[in-house]
Amino acid sequence: MTTESQLRKAALALPEVEEGTHFGMTAFTVRGKGFASVTKDGRVQLHLPDAEAEAAESAHPSGERLVRRGTPIGFRVPLADIDGKDLNALVRAAWFCRAPKKLAAELAAADAGNKPENSDLPDAIGKPATRALLGAGLTTLARVATCTEDELLALHGVGPKAVRILGESLAQQGMSLR
Structure with a gap:
């Protein structure tokens, strides 16, 4: 139910x-x-x-x-x-x-864990977290910065380690989570 x-x-x-x-x-x-x-x-x-x-x-x-x-x-x-x-x-x-076909193709690629060319997501977050972020349309660190830690942790595949690595990568670029 x-x-x-x-x-x-x-x-x-x-x-x-x-x-x-x-x-x-x-x-x-x-x-x-x-x-x-x-x-x-x-x-x-x-x-x-x-x-x-x-x-x-x-x-x-x-x-x-x-x-x-x-x-x-x-x-x-x-x-x-x-x-x-x-x-x-x-x-x-x-x-x-x-x-739209292009958007559907992007999600299908994300499901496969294939990052788009313009993605700057760190490889160290792992495949499950990468798939989860890409599947949610979070293809760049700038897009990840629009989220809170709780929103990221709510994505299936994103755990505390991935959030820590994302936070460190954002800090290196002068950004942070919302």
């Missing part, structure tokens, strides 16, 4: 996601394109490609296809009927479906 706060955490962990409302529902967008929302009765709606929506429907019998004007556009399921791991995977798939 998941909650709206878990949905919020999963969605907002992805790059360039904004939270707002759409027809009175909590909704999440990437560069203005909606990819996930929650109805007032606690159902999560996800924009998914047809094959992924079909797979989600098979895995979650209480869910249903989301159809707009006769065209399938995704999947809807009660939040209470889906576990956190499945929800995270579906939210991520919906984000990839709606995100």
Whole structure:
């Protein structure tokens, strides 16, 4: 069983996601394109490609296809009927479906731990921390400096050692965490 706060955490962990409302529902967008929302009765709606929506429907019998004007556009399921791991995977798939191709490619590269050319993140933080930072859109030390220590530690893969190394690297460049 998941909650709206878990949905919020999963969605907002992805790059360039904004939270707002759409027809009175909590909704999440990437560069203005909606990819996930929650109805007032606690159902999560996800924009998914047809094959992924079909797979989600098979895995979650209480869910249903989301159809707009006769065209399938995704999947809807009660939040209470889906576990956190499945929800995270579906939210991520919906984000990839709606995100601009370049931004999606950047996240895919980040998932693989490949730093972009302009990244000055220190190698000493380790692969898991690098993947977590890149996945959150924190590709440079300047972007890392906009975060607090607690925000960094909340990222899966970033631990105290990585935060210490990042703090030292920021200090060498005359910056610090927020």
